[in-house]
Amino acid sequence: MSNTLNDQIDVVESGYEFLLAYAAQGRDTDEGESAPSEVRTILTGMSEAAANICEQLADSSHDFSVITIEDARKSLAAISLVLSQQKISSELVDNLNASIHLRALLTDLFLLSETGL
Numbered sequence: 001m002s003n004t005l006n007d008q009i010d011v012v013e014s015g016y017e018f019l020l021a022y023a024a025q026g027r028d029t030d031e032g033e034s035a036p037s038e039v040r041t042i043l044t045g046m047s048e049a050a051a052n053i054c055e056q057l058a059d060s061s062h063d064f065s066v067i068t069i070e071d072a073r074k075s076l077a078a079i080s081l082v083l084s085q086q087k088i089s090s091e092l093v094d095n096l097n098a099s100i101h102l103r104a105l106l107t108d109l110f111l112l113s114e115t116g117l
Contacts, residue, residue, distance in 0.1 A: 013015050016106055031087055071108050074105075
């Protein structure tokens with residue numbers, strides 16, 4: 001798997017799309033699925049991508065990189081909180097999806113994708 005910034009952006013964006021679908025399922029738990037569950041695998045990938053985005057933008061001289069790094073760190077904290085739960089319900093994922101931090105990161109990434117920063 002490549003580790004370019006665009007690849008990391010794709011992981012976060014596609015992960016968010018999966019989380020929207022998961023939230024709509026009305027599940028009480030992710031238990032009973034193969035270990036780890038698909039939602040945990042997606043969230044772990046998003047967490048790793050957010051950390052990689054921070055690393056890749058750390059040397060950038062553009063002011064917007066600082067904002068994106070802050071939003072990625074905040075999103076990483078929210079994702080880590082969800083991953084630390086014994087059960088991941090659709091309602092929990094729906095609240096993560098609604099998080100201003102994750103939405104800010106997604107908006108940052110959309111902007112970065114379009115500008116080629």
